[in-house]
Amino acid sequence: MKTILVDDMLLDLQLFELKCADMPDFEIVGKFTDPDQAIAYASGHVVDFALLDIDMPGMNGMELAQRLRKIRGDIIIVFATAHPKFAVDALRMKADYMIFKPFDREDIADVMERAKLLRRRQHKRFYFRTFGAFDMLVDDEPVRFRSAKAKELMALCLYRQGCPVSIHEIVECLWGEETAGADSTGYRRTIKELTDTLRDCAAEELILRARGSLQLRLELVDSDYQRFLDGDEDAICQFQGDFLRQYSWAEPMIYTLQEKKQLMLARLSRRGEDS
Numbered sequence: 001m002k003t004i005l006v007d008d009m010l011l012d013l014q015l016f017e018l019k020c021a022d023m024p025d026f027e028i029v030g031k032f033t034d035p036d037q038a039i040a041y042a043s044g045h046v047v048d049f050a051l052l053d054i055d056m057p058g059m060n061g062m063e064l065a066q067r068l069r070k071i072r073g074d075i076i077i078v079f080a081t082a083h084p085k086f087a088v089d090a091l092r093m094k095a096d097y098m099i100f101k102p103f104d105r106e107d108i109a110d111v112m113e114r115a116k117l118l119r120r121r122q123h124k125r126f127y128f129r130t131f132g133a134f135d136m137l138v139d140d141e142p143v144r145f146r147s148a149k150a151k152e153l154m155a156l157c158l159y160r161q162g163c164p165v166s167i168h169e170i171v172e173c174l175w176g177e178e179t180a181g182a183d184s185t186g187y188r189r190t191i192k193e194l195t196d197t198l199r200d201c202a203a204e205e206l207i208l209r210a211r212g213s214l215q216l217r218l219e220l221v222d223s224d225y226q227r228f229l230d231g232d233e234d235a236i237c238q239f240q241g242d243f244l245r246q247y248s249w250a251e252p253m254i255y256t257l258q259e260k261k262q263l264m265l266a267r268l269s270r271r272g273e274d275s
Contacts (some may be wrong), residue, residue, distance in 0.1 A: 001115065002046050004030040006038045006064060007053035007080065012101070016051065016080075019105045023112055035059040035067075042071050049115050051099075054081040076115050117230055126203060128158050128223035131238055133245045138201040146193035149174055149186075153194050153214075155244055157207065158225065159253070162218030164210065173249040228257065236264050 003026050007013050013031045020026060029045065032038040035056065041047070050068055054061035065077045082101040097114050099107055129135040134155040136143040145151035156173055157165055171187060191214075198204050208215040218226075225243075227235035239261055244250035 001026050001048040001076075002029045003027060003049040003051070004032065004038055004041065004047050005051050006032045006035055006056075006061070007051075008033050008056040009053070012053070012080075016103075016108065019103075020108050020112065023109065026112060035064040038064065039067050039071070042068055042075075047072060047075055049076045049078070051078050051080055051111075054079050055083060076118050078111055078115065117227075117232065124220065124222045126206060126221040128155075128221060128225070130155075130158070130223055130225040130244050131240070132242045134247070138203055141201075143197065143201055143203075145197045147190065149190040150193035150197055152247060153190055154197075155247060156249070157214055157216040158221070158223060159244065159250060160216070161226075161229075162216055164213040164215045166213050170214070173247075228260070231264060236261055 005013050005016055005028060010033055017028055030041050052061040052064055061079055068075055076096045078097045078099060080099050080101060096118055097111055099111050125139050127137045136154060152174055153170060198206055206217055206220060208217060224235050224238060228239055239257055241254060241258060243254050243257060
């Protein structure tokens with residue numbers, strides 16, 4: 001992620017850069033003590049993420065954020081401040097996150113991780129619901145699958161989290177013992193129904209087909225399941241022991257998710273006590 005830092009205190013800029021120097025996926029492309037210089041840079045370069053001091057002379061961080069959002073609507077904005085009184089203003093501004101000075105490496109790592117999660121979720125037309133009954137949404141509209149088996153196959157590809165799903169695994173999960181030798185006609189028909197469904201909603205790019213397997217392009221989709229695995233607090237609380245309700249092959253994952261939830265909640269509780 002191409003990142004700019006804006007703070008009227010040069011020392012703070014240098015400290016932030018030093019503390020996040022070896023963090024992956026972030027490239028600091030500009031450090032500015034003058035907000036106007038930051039605007040000029042953003043006008044001619046790609047900027048994904050901006051860390052802005054709020055309390056600056058002349059143009060403050062709030063005004064700068066508004067100007068940056070006009071230039072690039074999807075920019076991730078994080079405010080840095082030593083004054084809690086600015087928190088309400090930051091919320092009104094719809095900042096993506098806020099960090100309080102003085103910050104340490106852990107604070108910065110948390111900000112960076114949240115920024116990566118936000119970036120992954122931006123621009124994704126495809127969303128899957130897995131907590132409860134399975135559904136797929138494209139541009140916030142539910143998808144009507146050509147058949148129940150085609151829908152189940154899509155759910156299985158998501159369940160495998162971007163790993164190739166073999167013909168053997170597909171047949172075993174979707175038909176089980178009832179067609180031991182894999183009804184090749186039924187398998188091919190289901191593949192076609194899924195392909196046609198995805199074509200109907202301009203989503204053909206989601207599935208990669210290789211000899212003997214299917215694979216979901218996980219980088220193109222978002223889901224409550226992925227958010228849970230990423231440690232998203234809302235998704236952790238949202239999971240209530242109900243996962244891909246229609247499909248018996250998903251039941252073993254319920255126990256794994258329940259254990260993960262307990263561990264994640266305990267970690268969040270400890271973090272809250274420490275702060």
